[in-house]
Amino acid sequence: DTGVSQNPRHKITKRGQNVTFRCDPISEHNRLYWYRQTLGQGPEFLTYFQNEAQLEKSRLLSDRFSAERPKGSFSTLEIQRTEQGDSAMYLCASSRTGVRGESPLHFGNGTRLTVT
Amino acid sequence: GESVGLHLPTLSVQEGDNSIINCAYSNSASDYFIWYKQESGKGPQFIIDIRSNMDKRQGQRVTVLLNKTVKHLSLQIAATQPGDSAVYFCAENWVSGGSYIPTFGRGTSLIVHP
Numbered sequence: 001d002t003g004v005s006q007n008p009r010h011k012i013t014k015r016g017q018n019v020t021f022r023c024d025p026i027s028e029h030n031r032l033y034w035y036r037q038t039l040g041q042g043p044e045f046l047t048y049f050q051n052e053a054q055l056e057k058s059r060l061l062s063d064r065f066s067a068e069r070p071k072g073s074f075s076t077l078e079i080q081r082t083e084q085g086d087s088a089m090y091l092c093a094s095s096r097t098g099v100r101g102e103s104p105l106h107f108g109n110g111t112r113l114t115v116t
Numbered sequence: 117g118e119s120v121g122l123h124l125p126t127l128s129v130q131e132g133d134n135s136i137i138n139c140a141y142s143n144s145a146s147d148y149f150i151w152y153k154q155e156s157g158k159g160p161q162f163i164i165d166i167r168s169n170m171d172k173r174q175g176q177r178v179t180v181l182l183n184k185t186v187k188h189l190s191l192q193i194a195a196t197q198p199g200d201s202a203v204y205f206c207a208e209n210w211v212s213g214g215s216y217i218p219t220f221g222r223g224t225s226l227i228v229h230p
Binding site: 043 | 125148150152157158159160161162165205207209212213214215216217218219220221222223
């Protein structure tokens with residue numbers, strides 16, 4: 001178990017630029033989640049994949065955000081035309097469908113985005 | 117010490133004391149609950165989980181209690197250590213459109229004084 005890996009760890013960008021983050025989940029996990037976390041708050045759901053299919057997307061998610069998981073393994077989250085309000089920690093998590101139902105999420109250490 | 121969840125987000129205890137962190141969840145259809153610990157600069161780390169067909173589950177130094185009647189969850193940490201200092205989140209899970217989407221509370225900051 002090598003854990004969930006996220007890259008880059010930090011990203012500083014200017015307003016209006018596009019950014020892309022990568023997540024490599026635990027290899028046998030079929031589910032992958034993206035969350036956003038701001039200071040003093042809990043993680044806020046963005047989107048969710050089961051294998052390569054994007055099954056859920058938060059209604060709060062702007063059209064500027066897009067996520068992919070092309071082969072059911074790694075995932076990318078792209079933010080277009082970044083705004084200062086996009087500054088946050090972006091967390092990726094993975095889990096597997098258990099025999100008894102749900103299993104806990106395993107989180108990466110996140111990508112901290114700062115939009116100047 | 118005891119936290120009342122969102123209204124008291126910081127809990128300070130002395131090393132060796134027992135800690136109780138509370139969480140009020142929102143959805144009566146939630147059937148799976150998880151506690152996470154988050155240290156500064158890191159992602160949340162799984163501590164313990166409980167399903168709705170149980171009201172208590174014990175791990176190493178931690179116990180989770182579930183009261184479905186009042187939609188309340190608690191995490192008890194025995195003999196709290198400085199390394200337990202972190203923010204603790206509860207997450208509830210329910211099926212929405214065929215998917216489980218874990219939903220997190222705001223969290224409680226635990227500070228352990230040596």
